[in-house]
Amino acid sequence: MHDHPLYFSSRKENDETIVEKSIRQIALDILLETDAQNENAQDILNRTIQRKNLTEKDKAFLTDLVYGTIRWKGNLNYIVNQFIPPKKFKKLDPEILLTLYLGLYQIYYMDKVPDYAAVNESVEIAKKYGNLGAGGLVNAVLRRAIKVKDIKYPDLNIKPVEHISAKYSHPEWIVRRWLNRFGIEQTINLCMVNNSRPPFxxxxxxxxxxxxxxxxxxxxxxxxxxxxxxxxxxxxxxxxxxxxxxxxxxxxxxxxxQDESSMLIAHILDPQEGETIIDACSAPGGKSTHIAEFMGNKGQILSFDIDTHRLKLLKENCLRLGIDIIKIINDDVRNIGKYISGKVDRILVDAPCSGLGVLRRRVEAKWRRTQKQILEFSKLQYEILDSISKVIKHNGILVYCTCTIEPEENHQVIERFIENHSEFQLESVLPFLPEGIRQIKDIVSDEGFLQIYQHLHNMDGFFSVRMRKVGEN
CATH class of the missing domain: 3.30.70.1170 (Sun protein; domain 3)
Incomplete structure (x- = not known):
């Protein structure tokens, strides 16, 4: 995900000649749809920008409002609770609560927006969705916020989980995990990076x-x-x-x-011209097309994915990039036996994961993920590795990667796989990394794993392992 409003163009044939709604109203519509459809905010925002006849300034403002409000939702929710009694808070309609979030985000985080504009527009929106009382409530809360910019949070030393969760806008279960692993200072840094705009x-x-x-x-x-x-x-x-x-x-x-963390995976796989390679979970194809470039567009890549829409993007990218060695297979790679009779040279498993390494790009992910899902992903990741291990040639290469920083989805999956598959041996990723990356401190672990932390390395959080098949199944 990219915070730049010009990432996609507006499609002129669908333009509305008059912007009938204010930018703040459009932002609210996107937030409501994101919650209702359980869809990525990025996709809804891009569709909206393509439909509307917005100036570049309006696109930038809209993008900041949507992504910023979602990133800081936990903090904004905490602030609302400081100004509204619990009984009244529980009765708030989603439209009014999100209007409050948008107003508070402008007051606390958008220095260039005058406070009066944030208040007045929010009140007008509230009146459309509620009665005069809703407008009055929004007016009172936002005017109070202007006067009380210094919010009191739980004591960091006594209640670190509650403090960091409220102030730095992350669910308590994630904060608790990271505190146990990283301590207070690193956890705060990690949360702050997740709330920042990613590089492009x-x-x-x-x-x-x-x-x-x-x-x-x-x-x-x-x-x-x-x-x-x-x-x-x-x-x-x-x-x-x-x-x-x-x-x-x-x-x-x-x-x-493509982000730089993701670019490293083709380097680690080190594909060669003329080989047959499987990209097990490939859409939308950043890594598949990168592998094809390494191969000089000579050989064959079988790109599996279950997401039809994202595979369509892969097909479009292949045409644009001039790549014709990728065969797209719209199926779960665990069914690989239906498509492969022989053995392949290399396999990349870019596994489905919790995505906790890329929260600055997937802004809504931290509010949707659960502790239970991490264990579910771990089970799925192992099943994928187990399924594809049979179709790699002797001396072939298997690369596993995720965009999460959680041990259950990374080290523990690999430990279990190696324990049950003695025919594979670990190889350090270090010799395959570009020189510039090799200079970065602690980016490769003692075991030879790539372990990128977004708060330490200023790249997307990523994990990768390289294995060689030295025996038979």
Missing amino acids: FIRTNRLKVSRDQLLKSLEKEGISASPSVNIPESIEIKQLSKPLDSLESYKQGWFQV
Whole structure:
């Protein structure tokens, strides 16, 4: 996910010529739909921007309102509870509660928004959804918030879980886990990073262009960008002046949007020209297409996924990037026996996971995840590894990765797999990482695992292991 409002263009054929609703009202509609549909805010926001005839300034404001309010929802909920008695709070309609969140987010976190504008617009919205009493309540709470900017939180030393959860806007069960592992200071840093805007990287398509050529093209197109010191094909976009998909370099397939943590996985897999490779959980295809680029678009990649919509994106990306060695299979990779009779050279398992390493991109994920789901993911991850282990050649490579930082989904899955599959042996990922990454302290563990923490390494939280099949099943 990217916080930049120009990430997708508005589609002119669907434009509404008049913006009938205020930006704050549109933000509320998106938040209500996100909760009701259990859908990603990013997808709903992008659809909304494509439908509306918004200025670039309005897109930026809308994006900040939506993502910011979701990121800080726990903190905003705590603040509302300081100003409204419990009985009254329980009776609040979702529309009024979310209107309060939006108003408070502007007052506490958006310095450029005048307090009076946040209050007046919120009151008008509340009146549309409730009665005059709802408008009065919103008015009273927000005016009180303006006067009481210094909120009192539970004592950090006595109630660290409650303090960090309320002040830094994370569910208590996540805070409790991290406190046990990282201590107070690191847990606060981790929460703060999760509440920040993520950096924006693209991957050069080296089948078509060099990084220097791409940088020159971006400069001509008015895009502020710089080469990454970490990964040779990576470029950081500093500022977009126009929609990404309107760029000629994008249309020509010169790059793919991908975070640097994710880019490292193809390096660890180290695919070679002419090989047969499986990408077990592939959509929307950032890693599949990167693997194809490593292979010089020669060989075969079987890309499995159960998500039809995301596989459609993979197909579109392949066409744009000029990649034709990827065969898309819309099925659960645990059914791999139906599609493979022989053995393959390498397999990547980018496993479904809790996503707790990428919370700054998936803003609603922390409010939807549960402790129980971590154990469910762990079971699924092991089942996927167990299923695909049979179709790797002798001396073949298996790479496992997740975008979470939780041990049950990372180290513990691998420990169990190796214990039950003595035909596989661990290999350190270090020799396969780009030189810039190898210089980063503690990014590879003593066991040779890649372990990226978002608060320590300024990259998405990620985990990866490389294994070689040295025996038979």
